[in-house]
Amino acid sequence: MSAPETLDLEARIRDALRIIIDPEMGKNVVDLGLIYDIDVQEGGIARVTMTTTIKGCPATAFLKEAVQNCVWYVPGVEYAEVRLTYEPPWTPDMMADGAMEFAHGSIF
Amino acid sequence: MFAATLSRWTMSYFAAALIFLVLGETMMVLGFGYPVLALEAPETLALVHVVVLGWLSLLMTGALLQFVPVLVGQPLSLPSVALPALLFLIGGIATLTLGFVGLSGAIDLPVTLLPLGAAFSIVGFSVLGFSFSVTLWHARPLPLPARFVAVGLATLFGTMLLGGVYAGVLSGLIEAAGAIDLTVDGLSLHASLGLCGWLSFTTMGVSYRLLTMFMLSPDKERTSSRLVFVLGVLCLGLLAAAVPVILVGTVGRSPLFLLAVGSGAAVVAIYVGDILRIYRERRRKAIELNSRASIGAFVSLVAAAMLFVALLSAGRLDEAIGAVIYLATFGWLTGMGLAQLYKIVPFMTWLECYGPALGRMPTPRVQDLVSETSALRWFRLFYLTVAVGTLALLIGSALLFRFASLGQLIAVNALILEFVRTRRLINVPAELRLPDGLVRPGLFLPSIPHGGSHEPRSL
Numbered sequence: 001m002s003a004p005e006t007l008d009l010e011a012r013i014r015d016a017l018r019i020i021i022d023p024e025m026g027k028n029v030v031d032l033g034l035i036y037d038i039d040v041q042e043g044g045i046a047r048v049t050m051t052t053t054i055k056g057c058p059a060t061a062f063l064k065e066a067v068q069n070c071v072w073y074v075p076g077v078e079y080a081e082v083r084l085t086y087e088p089p090w091t092p093d094m095m096a097d098g099a100m101e102f103a104h105g106s107i108f
Numbered sequence: 109m110f111a112a113t114l115s116r117w118t119m120s121y122f123a124a125a126l127i128f129l130v131l132g133e134t135m136m137v138l139g140f141g142y143p144v145l146a147l148e149a150p151e152t153l154a155l156v157h158v159v160v161l162g163w164l165s166l167l168m169t170g171a172l173l174q175f176v177p178v179l180v181g182q183p184l185s186l187p188s189v190a191l192p193a194l195l196f197l198i199g200g201i202a203t204l205t206l207g208f209v210g211l212s213g214a215i216d217l218p219v220t221l222l223p224l225g226a227a228f229s230i231v232g233f234s235v236l237g238f239s240f241s242v243t244l245w246h247a248r249p250l251p252l253p254a255r256f257v258a259v260g261l262a263t264l265f266g267t268m269l270l271g272g273v274y275a276g277v278l279s280g281l282i283e284a285a286g287a288i289d290l291t292v293d294g295l296s297l298h299a300s301l302g303l304c305g306w307l308s309f310t311t312m313g314v315s316y317r318l319l320t321m322f323m324l325s326p327d328k329e330r331t332s333s334r335l336v337f338v339l340g341v342l343c344l345g346l347l348a349a350a351v352p353v354i355l356v357g358t359v360g361r362s363p364l365f366l367l368a369v370g371s372g373a374a375v376v377a378i379y380v381g382d383i384l385r386i387y388r389e390r391r392r393k394a395i396e397l398n399s400r401a402s403i404g405a406f407v408s409l410v411a412a413a414m415l416f417v418a419l420l421s422a423g424r425l426d427e428a429i430g431a432v433i434y435l436a437t438f439g440w441l442t443g444m445g446l447a448q449l450y451k452i453v454p455f456m457t458w459l460e461c462y463g464p465a466l467g468r469m470p471t472p473r474v475q476d477l478v479s480e481t482s483a484l485r486w487f488r489l490f491y492l493t494v495a496v497g498t499l500a501l502l503i504g505s506a507l508l509f510r511f512a513s514l515g516q517l518i519a520v521n522a523l524i525l526e527f528v529r530t531r532r533l534i535n536v537p538a539e540l541r542l543p544d545g546l547v548r549p550g551l552f553l554p555s556i557p558h559g560g561s562h563e564p565r566s567l
Contacts, residue, residue: 020466021466021471021473023455023458023459023466023473024473054178056177058113058114058174059459062459063466065467066466066468070467
């Protein structure tokens, strides 16, 4: 697989993952910054490193399985592996611009 | 890597707790117990145990079944105790309540119901407490919120032991002089350990984590939060130290009590400062209704603490302590409980129903399971009735208190209806409600066999 093909597959995986919504945040996992890394290797082997907003959250397992399923179904992917990590822990600063309206100090 | 799964029986705990809350509110509307009768009357004790054990403690234990694993990042030890413990607790609390009713003479019931109900309740709480404690033990070193829970469990144990002694003495089963002294002099100790330790201190710890999670505030242990913990342990330790003081019967309790009040007031002040910071530093602009409705609970906590100190300074604590207990029990603890249920119920319902479909088909957001505009007015009515009820107790108007309780009963029932609508997915847009292959969750019983298909297949 050539370098442009690899980049193209990475981009298509990233786009596909946008259909997965974090149920609490209501935003997709890519724009929330929960997908730390997408690594595509020779032969359509995709390794995704992801996190969740809260460690130990009961939605974690569902999110991980959703990412795994989603990546498998991207054309060109022959093998998908998803790794969950909390290093570094997720912070709101990792969100893409516009993914969340920020508060500015007031209670209401 | 560990990821908490759904607690199978938490929703059943919540359902039982809400039924006890409705029962307690109905008793208040009917004038059963305080303020129509004395604070120490058996009828009042029946009412207090319906609210504090039936409602608040079942709510807390049900929530801890789900959240202790989240707090410590470890699976719950002995999860199979949840159902038998719930059955013991429902039976025990109902029997204990009937025991107090029997003691009042309103109905002719055997006095042995009192120790029997206490024994069943103690078994239920002990089994759950053991499960939580083993989980916490395996997770050492504990994060700060979990340390609050550990101390809360220790005070639950102390509160239960004292309650067991009282039940034995009141029913005539225990005749030891020390036990009788404890019953005569230590009733307030039992109440304060239960309300300040088990219920309030645990709520404080869990609230640090929950509010931070749901509002995306910076999640780090602060010196001020550690100070809340240390001062809280000091306050509760001083309260517990009253037991040997009563048994020895030589030293006065006043210095211990005043020190406990001082440290308790500092705990409330610093804790509320921390909560203000969590709200101010949040990264989500919109405050969802669960966090908005919690503000009423924090205001009630501050008001109850200030009222307590003011009454103590004025030497009028004895005549108005009922108002303080009411404000803390309903404004702070019940308000916080209902507000957090407003998030926990949809969140757990979402996981149960839509979790397995995530990434396979379009799913609603957690927030799509609720209708904030209709619930907002019921939370407003709830806090209004708490304020009127407190005022009624301060001015000694039992009639006004019963009117306030009627309004509160309506608000509570309306919020329960909101929870039912959430469980029934009524607020979810029709096109997303139940796509092919998804099953609507049971109202309050687990619908999937243990280890069933709602668990993710691979991890």
